[in-house]
Amino acid sequence: MATTPAAGTQATTPEGGTRAAVGFRSDRGPVLAAIMLCTGLVALDSTIIATAVPSIVRDLGGFSQFPWLFSIYLLTQAVTVPLYGKFADSLGRKPVMFFGIALFLLGSILCGVAWSMPVLIIARAVQGIGAGAVQPISMTMVGDLYTVEERARVQGYLASVWGISAVVGPTLGGVFSEYVSWRWIFFVNLPLGAAAAWVLARRFVERVERRKHRVDFAGAAVLTGGLSLIILGLLEGGVAWSWVSTRSLVIFVIGAVLLVAFVVIERRAAEPVLPLWVFSRRILAGGNLASLVVGALTIGLSSYLPTYAEGVLGTSALVAGFALAAMTVGWPIAASQAGRLYLRVGFRDTALIGSVFVIGGAVLIALLGAGSAILAVAGSAFVVGIGLGLAASPTLVAVQSVVGWDRRGVVTGANMFSRSLGSAVGAAIFGAIANATLASRFAHPPAAIAGQLPRNADAGSLLLGGHANSAAPAVGEYVRTSLYYATHHVFLSLVVCGVLGVGALLLMPRRSEPLTFD
Template structure:
């Protein structure tokens, strides 16, 4: 373990762009904006991309390989940040993301585009966990209530700008600008971090747990790949499907055995099995499942059953990504007054209520009714995700905060992958092999998904009840560290 723990030496002050930490906050928002924008800008340009480079049958891999690369690298970056500091990890992530963006913009075929999207995902795996960890390092619990609003505004803006820019680039410029626009944004974010964010670097480091890192990457990667592509690229019971899960399970078993003996494990099992972390991880897993269930199948339902256009369907589910930052920006005020557990419980109840309203949706429902359900679900998730993460972070020392943050975010990726597998199987069970599916069958299959989303939202209420309030000494420690 490092003997000289890296800490921020950036001056403390108020919260906002005019404070001493304002440039760092702006850099964090810009870095997070890279990921937020990327999550919404690509979908609208898929027709233009496939018309240019071909490979329409493989375009789903543009999303799958990115999510896979991002998910499996998150735990590695979390441990690395606890060892060498947040700044080099975040700068490295921004650089790799920019490189992947450049390569995507120059790609001449779908195969290369998929490979370069993986490079983008490897960089993205560092950006979100590091911005969240840095916010925990730099700001006290009370200050984070305000910072939370700034960060939420990034996602709110991206939910509107992403589809708009994607459509504009694809229709009036060139789809390659969807990726190339990341280059100047990455350069500005990196420059601001280099100039304004300072850390004392560790002078003594323990041996890198290379074997643990390899086993975790292989095991988690195989598990997520199997869940994402099962039933699509191969049958669940096929040799390929069974082999992926068997290989992933074996690698994860070996990973646990290695970590129990490692001197400085890549994922300390003791830290990650404490109740504050387990509760936050359980909530995050369910958040990922609910989010994937709604965003994946509401557009299909809106187009295939309600008969609306692709644009209208996308805007409908986009209301969810708008509801999320609206409540996330206010969640800080709630947890300062009523506590973290009650705030997350309130959010989970709102999410469950929104999920319940989806059971009232039918083929005769107006589009605004579907959008309202999405907004309520997103608003509930916005009040759940950040308070549970901050509560878990507050129970960890500086040298474990990166691991805690990355663990919670990693479980959301697992939840999303599990959600894809379960919800997809439910729909396929009703739709069968009919292509295109009959509206009645699609409605019945989507209704099963809505029921499963309700179950996951109710389970989220139980998980939120287990959230542990930050200890008083945690708030004092945050205050002391932010002043260093």
């Protein structure tokens, strides 16, 4: 087993470059395999659940609540990522990763035995707290072990994990949903997580000088409370209460006040959970905002493309899963080539090229009709995946490349925080758009079926739960059309997200230089 020199020296890589030695004593091949397993842990779960939503709604009810299955997971993941990034820089990567894997598996067990939608939502929150460690620490380890030139290749390997999960995940999700039970989509995490922990325990050894640290619990609590209230207002506004109601106003105002208080706390904290300097430099601010948009785009497609395919086009969960898989197959294909491209034209320009594909694919998805072919759905998703592959990897490598080891966990955590926050807020906003569309149409149906529909968005359960066929044909057709308009409005929002992503990327400098700190 190869041993790196003491911390503070330089280690020569096989390619002839150098990387900062941080006390690792491991073979990079097995460690990379373990990192890929850890990444697969989160990737598999995110792709499996998307195709299982109709089955979950059929068993547990609560169509208007299903966006919480994504939002609560992504919210708890987002708000814990900065903490994990801070701990990774002080305690080391390995203990933080083990904690995240253990908590993620506990959440998976709780999800598998959930007996109601609220219980499942709480269990997903536990999963999210664990996932908050797995993905960013995996990316931080790659930044530690490989140079910028090597990461061009390694990022392709990591992206391939998402491609494999894109095929295996929706397939397993569809098979379990149709032939066994959707509960097994959570239990399947257990052997994968155990394998990842076993490999890391045997192969990854690090030497870290531990010191006492002051954990910014106040900042973490205020950030969690503020974001939770904002997302609660977005998800339930227009559904559980009116947008212009006193309750809605109070929730948004208190959420905004807490976020302002978070900024004040971080300015004064000795060791802030999310240092404000990660948003004060152009390359970091631009990269984080771009990740915010990537997160929103990813959750929008993952949440509503299968719903559109199953509820509007009438496909099976398995076919809907393959349509979604096209996006995450295109992603690693593009990511594997992004490394070569950004070494030639730079991080920002590579990401901008990706944005062209993202916007083009989003437009194609927005043009899908109520009778489009499933191949058109898959093809459009594939184009978006190509764009995301060219945009996501360069922005992450860019922010990692301008800081040293002692700040890499923080900047990686901030970047992953931004992506998770984008997904959480995106799920809330897209859920609000879909729920508002459905609520409006169900509140004003044609006179012929006026008495046959519920007056809220849960009427979508009629279709996703498979009950439309047993209802009057006119009712089923109206629900199907309503679901088309709901998903169509979400898809139009994805186009807007793509355009906003271009603005974020233009904040980044064309060439990246190492940052200096006082």
